[in-house]
Amino acid sequence: MKKVKEIYRTVSTKPTIVSRNVHIKEIVEMLLEDPITRSVYVVDDGRIVGIITVLHLLKVSGYRFFGIFPKPENVLKDLEVITAKTAEEIMMKPLWVTPETPISDALKIMIDNDVQELPVVDETGRIIGDLSSLEVLNALWRE
Amino acid sequence: MKKVKEIYRTVSTKPTIVSRNVHIKEIVEMLLEDPITRSVYVVDDGRIVGIITVLHLLKVSGYRFFGIFPKPENVLKDLEVITAKTAEEIMMKPLWVTPETPISDALKIMIDNDVQELPVVDETGRIIGDLSSLEVLNALWRE
Numbered sequence A, B: 001m002k003k004v005k006e007i008y009r010t011v012s013t014k015p016t017i018v019s020r021n022v023h024i025k026e027i028v029e030m031l032l033e034d035p036i037t038r039s040v041y042v043v044d045d046g047r048i049v050g051i052i053t054v055l056h057l058l059k060v061s062g063y064r065f066f067g068i069f070p071k072p073e074n075v076l077k078d079l080e081v082i083t084a085k086t087a088e089e090i091m092m093k094p095l096w097v098t099p100e101t102p103i104s105d106a107l108k109i110m111i112d113n114d115v116q117e118l119p120v121v122d123e124t125g126r127i128i129g130d131l132s133s134l135e136v137l138n139a140l141w142r143e
Helices: A024-033 A054-066 A072-082 A103-113 A133-141 B024-033 B054-066 B072-082 B103-113 B133-141
Strands: A016-018 A039-044 A047-053 A117-121 A127-132 B039-044 B047-053 B117-121 B127-132
Touching: A016 A024, A024 A039, A024 A054, A024 B133, A039 A117, A039 A127, A047 A054, A047 A117, A054 B103, A054 B133, A103 A117, A103 A133, A103 B054, A127 A133, A133 B024, A133 B054, B024 B039, B024 B054, B039 B117, B039 B127, B047 B054, B047 B117, B103 B117, B103 B133, B127 B133
Parallel strands: A016 A039
Antiparallel strands: A039 A047, A117 A127, B039 B047, B117 B127
16 A cells, blocks of 8 residues: 555645744734645644644634634534634644555544644654645545 | 625635536546645536535545544544445535625634635526635734
Protein backbone atom coordinates (compact mmCIF):
# COMPACT_ATOMS: atom_id res chain seq x y z
CA MET A 1 0.00 0.00 0.00
CA LYS A 2 1.07 3.53 -0.77
CA LYS A 3 2.52 5.64 2.02
CA VAL A 4 2.14 9.30 2.89
CA LYS A 5 5.60 10.12 1.51
CA GLU A 6 4.51 9.19 -2.00
CA ILE A 7 1.60 11.63 -2.16
CA TYR A 8 1.88 14.51 0.32
CA ARG A 9 3.52 17.00 -1.99
CA THR A 10 1.15 16.71 -4.96
CA VAL A 11 -1.51 19.33 -4.09
CA SER A 12 -0.71 21.17 -0.88
CA THR A 13 2.95 22.01 -0.49
CA LYS A 14 3.15 24.31 2.52
CA PRO A 15 1.77 23.65 6.01
CA THR A 16 0.20 26.65 7.77
CA ILE A 17 1.87 26.97 11.17
CA VAL A 18 1.07 29.36 14.04
CA SER A 19 2.23 29.79 17.64
CA ARG A 20 -0.06 29.39 20.66
CA ASN A 21 -0.71 33.09 21.17
CA VAL A 22 -1.75 34.07 17.64
CA HIS A 23 -5.11 35.84 17.30
CA ILE A 24 -8.00 34.26 15.38
CA LYS A 25 -7.99 37.27 13.08
CA GLU A 26 -4.45 36.42 11.98
CA ILE A 27 -5.38 32.79 11.41
CA VAL A 28 -8.24 33.87 9.13
CA GLU A 29 -5.80 36.11 7.27
CA MET A 30 -3.43 33.18 6.70
CA LEU A 31 -6.28 30.99 5.43
CA LEU A 32 -7.24 33.66 2.92
CA GLU A 33 -3.67 33.95 1.68
CA ASP A 34 -3.57 30.20 1.00
CA PRO A 35 -7.23 29.21 0.41
CA ILE A 36 -6.39 25.56 -0.30
CA THR A 37 -5.61 25.20 3.42
CA ARG A 38 -8.27 23.67 5.69
CA SER A 39 -6.17 23.04 8.84
CA VAL A 40 -3.77 25.29 10.74
CA TYR A 41 -1.13 23.67 12.98
CA VAL A 42 -0.24 25.14 16.37
CA VAL A 43 3.43 24.65 17.17
CA ASP A 44 5.40 25.18 20.37
CA ASP A 45 9.17 24.81 20.46
CA GLY A 46 9.12 23.18 17.04
CA ARG A 47 6.57 20.50 18.01
CA ILE A 48 2.91 20.27 17.08
CA VAL A 49 0.60 20.91 20.05
CA GLY A 50 -2.76 21.39 18.33
CA ILE A 51 -4.85 21.68 15.16
CA ILE A 52 -7.37 24.35 14.20
CA THR A 53 -9.71 23.40 11.36
CA VAL A 54 -11.93 25.66 9.29
CA LEU A 55 -14.99 23.77 10.64
CA HIS A 56 -13.84 24.68 14.17
CA LEU A 57 -13.40 28.31 13.22
CA LEU A 58 -16.94 28.36 11.78
CA LYS A 59 -18.34 27.10 15.09
CA VAL A 60 -16.32 29.55 17.16
CA SER A 61 -17.43 32.38 14.87
CA GLY A 62 -21.09 31.37 14.92
CA TYR A 63 -21.10 31.43 18.72
CA ARG A 64 -19.03 34.57 19.08
CA PHE A 65 -20.82 36.77 16.56
CA PHE A 66 -24.37 35.40 16.58
CA GLY A 67 -24.75 33.13 19.62
CA ILE A 68 -25.29 30.15 17.32
CA PHE A 69 -24.96 26.79 19.08
CA PRO A 70 -24.11 23.62 17.16
CA LYS A 71 -26.93 21.09 16.77
CA PRO A 72 -27.97 19.36 20.01
CA GLU A 73 -26.12 16.09 19.47
CA ASN A 74 -22.85 17.99 19.09
CA VAL A 75 -23.20 20.44 21.96
CA LEU A 76 -21.29 18.41 24.54
CA LYS A 77 -18.45 17.77 22.14
CA ASP A 78 -18.33 21.33 20.90
CA LEU A 79 -19.04 23.38 24.00
CA GLU A 80 -15.43 23.65 25.05
CA VAL A 81 -14.44 24.82 21.62
CA ILE A 82 -17.14 27.39 20.94
CA THR A 83 -16.75 29.16 24.26
CA ALA A 84 -12.97 29.40 24.02
CA LYS A 85 -11.56 32.90 24.12
CA THR A 86 -7.90 32.55 23.15
CA ALA A 87 -6.35 30.97 20.08
CA GLU A 88 -4.67 28.35 22.24
CA GLU A 89 -8.02 27.34 23.69
CA ILE A 90 -9.54 26.91 20.25
CA MET A 91 -7.15 24.23 19.12
CA MET A 92 -8.06 20.55 19.04
CA LYS A 93 -5.69 17.83 20.22
CA PRO A 94 -2.76 17.38 17.88
CA LEU A 95 -3.06 14.82 15.10
CA TRP A 96 -0.36 13.88 12.61
CA VAL A 97 1.02 11.37 10.15
CA THR A 98 4.61 10.52 9.21
CA PRO A 99 6.04 9.92 5.73
CA GLU A 100 5.84 6.18 6.47
CA THR A 101 2.14 6.17 7.48
CA PRO A 102 0.04 4.01 5.09
CA ILE A 103 -2.64 5.98 3.24
CA SER A 104 -5.39 3.89 4.86
CA ASP A 105 -4.26 4.98 8.34
CA ALA A 106 -4.10 8.64 7.30
CA LEU A 107 -7.60 8.39 5.82
CA LYS A 108 -8.96 6.81 9.01
CA ILE A 109 -7.55 9.66 11.12
CA MET A 110 -9.25 12.18 8.80
CA ILE A 111 -12.60 10.35 8.92
CA ASP A 112 -12.56 9.81 12.70
CA ASN A 113 -11.76 13.45 13.41
CA ASP A 114 -13.60 15.27 10.59
CA VAL A 115 -10.27 16.75 9.51
CA GLN A 116 -9.40 17.40 5.87
CA GLU A 117 -5.69 18.09 6.24
CA LEU A 118 -3.02 16.61 8.52
CA PRO A 119 0.53 17.65 9.35
CA VAL A 120 3.35 15.35 8.24
CA VAL A 121 6.02 15.13 10.94
CA ASP A 122 9.50 13.60 10.93
CA GLU A 123 10.87 11.23 13.56
CA THR A 124 11.74 14.14 15.86
CA GLY A 125 8.18 15.53 15.75
CA ARG A 126 9.01 18.48 13.49
CA ILE A 127 6.43 19.38 10.83
CA ILE A 128 7.87 18.78 7.37
CA GLY A 129 4.73 19.07 5.24
CA ASP A 130 1.03 18.46 5.19
CA LEU A 131 -1.30 15.87 3.73
CA SER A 132 -4.43 17.18 2.02
CA SER A 133 -7.62 15.15 1.69
CA LEU A 134 -7.44 15.89 -2.05
CA GLU A 135 -4.08 14.11 -2.22
CA VAL A 136 -5.63 11.05 -0.57
CA LEU A 137 -8.66 11.06 -2.90
CA ASN A 138 -6.38 11.44 -5.88
CA ALA A 139 -4.19 8.50 -4.84
CA LEU A 140 -7.23 6.27 -4.35
CA TRP A 141 -9.46 7.15 -7.29
CA ARG A 142 -7.18 8.20 -10.07
CA GLU A 143 -4.36 5.68 -10.01
CA MET B 1 -26.22 42.64 8.88
CA LYS B 2 -24.27 41.76 5.75
CA LYS B 3 -25.87 39.51 3.18
CA VAL B 4 -24.47 36.76 1.01
CA LYS B 5 -24.45 39.00 -2.08
CA GLU B 6 -21.84 41.26 -0.50
CA ILE B 7 -19.26 38.54 0.07
CA TYR B 8 -19.75 35.49 -2.13
CA ARG B 9 -17.43 36.49 -4.92
CA THR B 10 -14.37 37.39 -2.85
CA VAL B 11 -12.56 34.02 -2.61
CA SER B 12 -14.36 31.32 -4.55
CA THR B 13 -15.77 32.47 -7.87
CA LYS B 14 -16.88 29.33 -9.64
CA PRO B 15 -19.28 26.66 -8.31
CA THR B 16 -18.39 23.06 -9.17
CA ILE B 17 -21.46 21.49 -10.77
CA VAL B 18 -22.06 17.88 -11.85
CA SER B 19 -25.00 15.88 -13.14
CA ARG B 20 -26.53 12.90 -11.29
CA ASN B 21 -24.73 10.22 -13.26
CA VAL B 22 -21.16 11.48 -13.02
CA HIS B 23 -18.60 9.00 -11.64
CA ILE B 24 -16.78 9.65 -8.36
CA LYS B 25 -13.50 9.53 -10.27
CA GLU B 26 -14.58 12.55 -12.32
CA ILE B 27 -15.64 14.42 -9.19
CA VAL B 28 -12.20 13.87 -7.68
CA GLU B 29 -10.67 15.15 -10.91
CA MET B 30 -12.74 18.34 -10.72
CA LEU B 31 -11.72 18.89 -7.09
CA LEU B 32 -8.07 18.60 -8.05
CA GLU B 33 -8.47 21.11 -10.86
CA ASP B 34 -9.93 23.67 -8.44
CA PRO B 35 -8.49 22.71 -5.03
CA ILE B 36 -10.18 25.60 -3.21
CA THR B 37 -13.47 23.73 -3.69
CA ARG B 38 -14.85 21.69 -0.79
CA SER B 39 -18.41 21.03 -2.06
CA VAL B 40 -19.68 19.78 -5.40
CA TYR B 41 -23.27 20.55 -6.41
CA VAL B 42 -25.42 17.97 -8.18
CA VAL B 43 -27.80 19.60 -10.64
CA ASP B 44 -30.75 18.21 -12.58
CA ASP B 45 -32.58 20.29 -15.17
CA GLY B 46 -30.82 23.42 -13.92
CA ARG B 47 -31.90 22.94 -10.29
CA ILE B 48 -29.79 21.77 -7.36
CA VAL B 49 -30.71 18.27 -6.16
CA GLY B 50 -27.78 17.43 -3.88
CA ILE B 51 -24.40 18.29 -2.40
CA ILE B 52 -21.25 16.16 -2.22
CA THR B 53 -18.63 17.35 0.25
CA VAL B 54 -14.99 16.34 0.51
CA LEU B 55 -15.71 14.89 3.99
CA HIS B 56 -18.37 12.67 2.39
CA LEU B 57 -15.95 11.54 -0.30
CA LEU B 58 -13.38 10.64 2.37
CA LYS B 59 -15.94 8.43 4.14
CA VAL B 60 -17.06 6.77 0.92
CA SER B 61 -13.43 6.16 -0.03
CA GLY B 62 -12.48 4.80 3.39
CA TYR B 63 -15.29 2.26 3.22
CA ARG B 64 -14.81 1.37 -0.41
CA PHE B 65 -11.05 0.89 -0.45
CA PHE B 66 -10.29 -0.21 3.11
CA GLY B 67 -13.57 -1.15 4.81
CA ILE B 68 -13.14 1.73 7.27
CA PHE B 69 -16.33 2.55 9.19
CA PRO B 70 -16.86 6.01 10.71
CA LYS B 71 -16.72 6.23 14.52
CA PRO B 72 -19.65 4.50 16.33
CA GLU B 73 -21.67 7.64 17.11
CA ASN B 74 -21.76 8.51 13.42
CA VAL B 75 -22.49 5.10 11.98
CA LEU B 76 -26.27 5.46 11.74
CA LYS B 77 -25.98 8.88 10.13
CA ASP B 78 -23.24 7.82 7.75
CA LEU B 79 -24.24 4.29 6.82
CA GLU B 80 -26.40 5.30 3.91
CA VAL B 81 -23.62 7.42 2.50
CA ILE B 82 -20.68 5.07 2.85
CA THR B 83 -22.44 2.12 1.27
CA ALA B 84 -23.67 4.08 -1.73
CA LYS B 85 -22.54 2.78 -5.10
CA THR B 86 -23.50 5.48 -7.59
CA ALA B 87 -22.66 9.18 -7.63
CA GLU B 88 -26.32 10.05 -7.25
CA GLU B 89 -26.56 7.95 -4.09
CA ILE B 90 -23.56 9.65 -2.56
CA MET B 91 -25.08 13.11 -2.53
CA MET B 92 -26.55 14.69 0.61
CA LYS B 93 -29.83 16.59 0.59
CA PRO B 94 -29.50 19.91 -1.23
CA LEU B 95 -28.61 22.99 0.81
CA TRP B 96 -28.35 26.53 -0.51
CA VAL B 97 -28.38 30.24 0.22
CA THR B 98 -29.62 33.16 -1.87
CA PRO B 99 -27.90 36.53 -2.42
CA GLU B 100 -30.32 37.98 0.17
CA THR B 101 -29.53 35.42 2.91
CA PRO B 102 -27.99 37.08 6.00
CA ILE B 103 -24.48 35.86 6.77
CA SER B 104 -25.61 34.50 10.16
CA ASP B 105 -28.13 32.20 8.47
CA ALA B 106 -25.53 30.97 5.97
CA LEU B 107 -23.10 30.29 8.81
CA LYS B 108 -25.74 28.34 10.75
CA ILE B 109 -26.44 26.12 7.73
CA MET B 110 -22.70 25.41 7.42
CA ILE B 111 -22.33 24.59 11.14
CA ASP B 112 -25.45 22.41 11.33
CA ASN B 113 -24.44 20.36 8.31
CA ASP B 114 -20.62 20.29 8.58
CA VAL B 115 -20.44 21.91 5.15
CA GLN B 116 -17.74 24.41 4.19
CA GLU B 117 -19.20 25.70 0.96
CA LEU B 118 -22.79 26.37 -0.16
CA PRO B 119 -24.35 27.09 -3.55
CA VAL B 120 -25.87 30.53 -4.09
CA VAL B 121 -29.14 30.23 -6.04
CA ASP B 122 -31.35 32.88 -7.64
CA GLU B 123 -35.12 33.14 -7.21
CA THR B 124 -35.70 30.48 -9.88
CA GLY B 125 -33.42 27.96 -8.11
CA ARG B 126 -30.56 28.27 -10.60
CA ILE B 127 -27.02 28.20 -9.16
CA ILE B 128 -25.35 31.57 -9.71
CA GLY B 129 -22.29 31.19 -7.48
CA ASP B 130 -21.04 29.64 -4.29
CA LEU B 131 -20.29 30.83 -0.79
CA SER B 132 -17.02 29.65 0.76
CA SER B 133 -16.50 29.33 4.51
CA LEU B 134 -13.39 31.49 4.03
CA GLU B 135 -15.59 34.28 2.69
CA VAL B 136 -17.75 34.08 5.80
CA LEU B 137 -14.75 34.05 8.16
CA ASN B 138 -13.26 37.00 6.31
CA ALA B 139 -16.47 39.04 6.57
CA LEU B 140 -16.72 38.37 10.31
CA TRP B 141 -13.14 38.67 11.53
CA ARG B 142 -11.44 41.11 9.22
CA GLU B 143 -13.95 43.92 8.80
